[in-house]
Amino acid sequence: MNKQHYMKEALKEALKALEKNEVPIGAVVVLNDEIIGRGHNNRENEKSVVGHAEIKAIEDACRNLGSWRLDGCSIFVTVEPCPMCAGAIMQARITNVYYGAKEEKSGAFGSVFDLTAIQGFNHYPVVREQIMEKECSELMQSFFKNMRAKQQK
Secondary structure, three states: OOHHHHHHHHHHHHHHHHHOOOOOOEEEEEEOOEEEEEEEOOHHHHOOOOOOHHHHHHHHHHHHHOOOOOOOOEEEEEEOOOHHHHHHHHHOOOOEEEEEEOOOOOOOEOOOOEHHHOOOOOOOOEEEOOOOHHHHHHHHHHHHHHHHHHHHO
């Protein structure tokens, strides 16, 4: 599995969010070296708290597989998932999580807390962090820098 290839696909999704003035986070779900789900942030445009990239990619993968169980799948996301998305990943039974940039304010796979360290859940993904971290971090930093500049005008 070419992890950088799939993270580049997640970055393409993040750029779709950026084009919509959304926080540029993208995700793809992969099964047997094939992308089966794609998503990008769309909270502002949809006016929906669950409009996160991971949720969108998981829903797309579930529709394409015809099942809510994503056993054997991997998710590639440009930024460490928040608690809601980390929970959805675990509920969907996703096997592997690969993320780019850490999320110091809401990351639920190690930055704020680690959901996989809490005992009692029936499924735990393997989490691998900081795949293409530089590119993912720069995209987020650029977005927020530009947003702050616009607010100061």
